[in-house]
Amino acid sequence: MFDSSDEFAGTYKSHFRRSTMMILLLIFLIIITVIISISISQYPISLAEAYQIMIDHLKGVEPTSYAERLKDHIVWEMNMPRAMGGIAVGAVLGVGGVVMQSIIKNPLADPYTTGISSGALFGVTLYVIFGFSVIPFSGGELAQMANAFLFALIPAGVIIFISSFKKMSPTMMVLIGIGVMYLFTASTTLLKFTANPDNLVEIYTWGVGSIGKITWDNIPLLVGAMAFIIFATLILSKSINVLTAGDNAATSLGVNPVRFRMLCLVIVSVTTAAAVCFTGTIGFVGLVAPHIGRIFVGSNSKYLIPCAACIGAFMLIAADCIARNAGTTGLPVGVITALVGSPLFLYFLIRQKKSAW
Numbered sequence: 001m002f003d004s005s006d007e008f009a010g011t012y013k014s015h016f017r018r019s020t021m022m023i024l025l026l027i028f029l030i031i032i033t034v035i036i037s038i039s040i041s042q043y044p045i046s047l048a049e050a051y052q053i054m055i056d057h058l059k060g061v062e063p064t065s066y067a068e069r070l071k072d073h074i075v076w077e078m079n080m081p082r083a084m085g086g087i088a089v090g091a092v093l094g095v096g097g098v099v100m101q102s103i104i105k106n107p108l109a110d111p112y113t114t115g116i117s118s119g120a121l122f123g124v125t126l127y128v129i130f131g132f133s134v135i136p137f138s139g140g141e142l143a144q145m146a147n148a149f150l151f152a153l154i155p156a157g158v159i160i161f162i163s164s165f166k167k168m169s170p171t172m173m174v175l176i177g178i179g180v181m182y183l184f185t186a187s188t189t190l191l192k193f194t195a196n197p198d199n200l201v202e203i204y205t206w207g208v209g210s211i212g213k214i215t216w217d218n219i220p221l222l223v224g225a226m227a228f229i230i231f232a233t234l235i236l237s238k239s240i241n242v243l244t245a246g247d248n249a250a251t252s253l254g255v256n257p258v259r260f261r262m263l264c265l266v267i268v269s270v271t272t273a274a275a276v277c278f279t280g281t282i283g284f285v286g287l288v289a290p291h292i293g294r295i296f297v298g299s300n301s302k303y304l305i306p307c308a309a310c311i312g313a314f315m316l317i318a319a320d321c322i323a324r325n326a327g328t329t330g331l332p333v334g335v336i337t338a339l340v341g342s343p344l345f346l347y348f349l350i351r352q353k354k355s356a357w
Contacts, residue, residue: 019303022296026310030087033317037086038079040321042330043070050075077216085214085278086317086333088222090285092275094312095229096268097286098293098304102240103261104170110286111272114177114265115155117281118184120273121207123151124280125188128202129195141213145277152273155180156265168258173265209282209334211320218278225274230309232267237301240264244299282334284341285312291345315341 039050053075056063063072096111104113112118124144126132133143134150159176162168192200214222233240239260243250247257276282293307319336326336 015298015303019297019307023303023306023310026307026314030310030314030317033314033321034083034087037083037317037321038075040324041074041079042325043074045071045074050079054080078212081214081216081219082211082320083317084219085222086211086320087313088219088226089211089275089279089282090289090312090314090316091226091309092222092229092271092312093282093286093316094289094293094308094310095233095305096272097288097290097312098301098308099233099240099264099268100286101290102244102301103264104174105244106170106174107291108287109174111268112281112283112286113174114159114269115181115184116152116269116272117276118181118188119154120148120152120276121203121281122184122188122191123147123149124206125191125195125203126151128199129191148277149273151184152276153269155184156269159265160262163258163262168261170261173261205332206280208332209276209280209337210323210332211279211282211316212330212333214278221274222278225271226309229267229271230305233264233305234302236260236264237305240301241299280332280334282316282337284337284345285315288341288345289315 036047038054039045039047049071053063053072057072057076063069093111097109100109100111100113101107106113123134124147127144127147131139133139133147135143135146138146155177158180159168159173162172162176188203192203195203239250239255242253242255243257243260250257250260272286289308289312290304292311293304297303297307315337316333319340320333322340323331323333323336
C-alpha cells in the first residue's frame with residue numbers, strides 16, 4: 001500500500017537537494033565573477049596580470065616600476081575591496097528584502113521600505129552642506145558614514161516608538177515608513193537649494209549608490225553585518241515562515257507577531273544602515289533578489305535566505321563590473337542595478353507562480 005509519509009519525505013529530500021545545488025551553483029558563480037572582476041577597470045589589466053599581482057601580495061613581493069605600482073593599486077586597493085564589499089552589501093540587501101517581504105507580506109517591500117535610505121541620505125546631506133556631524137569634532141568619511149548610519153536608524157526608531165503604545169500592523173509599518181521617507185526626502189530637497197554645485201554632485205552620487213569607495217578598512221564591518229543578518233535570520237527562519245501564514249496562525253503557534261516584526265525590523269535596519277553608510281542607496285537588489293530566489297528554491301525562508309543572499313551578492317558584483325567600464329569614467333553601480341533590475345523584476349513577476357506567495 002502506498003504510504004503518503006514516504007511521498008512527503010521524498011518530496012522534502014528532493015527539494016532539499018535541489019535548493020542546496022542551486023545555492024552551491026550561485027556561490028560558484030560569485031567566485032567566478034569575483035575572479036573576473038579584479039582585472040576590470042578603465043586601465044587595461046589582463047586577468048593573468050591581476051592573478052600575478054595577488055600572488056605577489058601574498059608572497060610579499062613589492063612592485064618596482066610605476067606601471068606595476070599603478071596596476072597593484074588598482075587590483076589590490078580598489079578592485080579587491082570592491083569585490084569583497086559587493087558580496088557583503090549584496091547579501092545584506094538580498095536577505096533584508098526576504099525578511100521585509102515576509103514580515104510585511106508585501107512583494108514590493110525591500111530593506112528601504114521603512115525609510116532607511118532617505119534617512120541616510122539626509123544625514124549625508126547635513127554633513128556635505130553644513131559640516132554637521134553626529135560625532136563631535138570628527139570629519140571626512142568617518143563623519144559622513146556616522147551621519148548616514150545613525151540617521152538611517154531613525155525611521156526604525158519611530159516605528160518601534162509608536163509600537164510601544166499602539167498595536168502595529170504590517171500596513172501601519174509601511175505607512176509610517178513612507179511618511180518618514182517623505183519627510184526626510186522633502187528636507188533633503190530643501191537643503192539642496194542651499195548647496196553649491198560640487199556639493200550637489202557629491203550628494204547625488206551618494207544617493208545613486210556606489211561601491212567604489214569601499215576600502216579594506218570597511219570590509220570587517222560589512223562582513224560582520226552580512227554574517228549577522230544571515231545567521232540571525234536563519235535562526236529565526238521558522239518563525240518567519242509562521243508569520244507569513246498570518247498573525248492569527250502565528251499567535252496560535254506561540255509567535256507574538258508584533259514583537260517578532262519589531263525584532264526583524266531592528267535586525268534589517270541595523271545591518272542595512274551599516275551597508276548603506278559605505279555605499280549609498282543601491283536600489284533594486286533587495287527588491288529583485290528575493291523574487292528570483294523564490295523561483296529557484298520556493299518561499300521557505302530556510303532556503304530562501306541563503307539563496308537571496310547569493311543572488312544579491314552576484315547581482316551587485318556583476319553590475320559593478322558593467323558600471324566600471326560604462327562610459328568614459330564609469331557609472332555608479334546603482335544606475336546599473338536599476339536599469340537591469342527593473343526589467344528583471346517585471347519578467348520574474350510575470351513568470352512567478354501565485355503559489356510562491
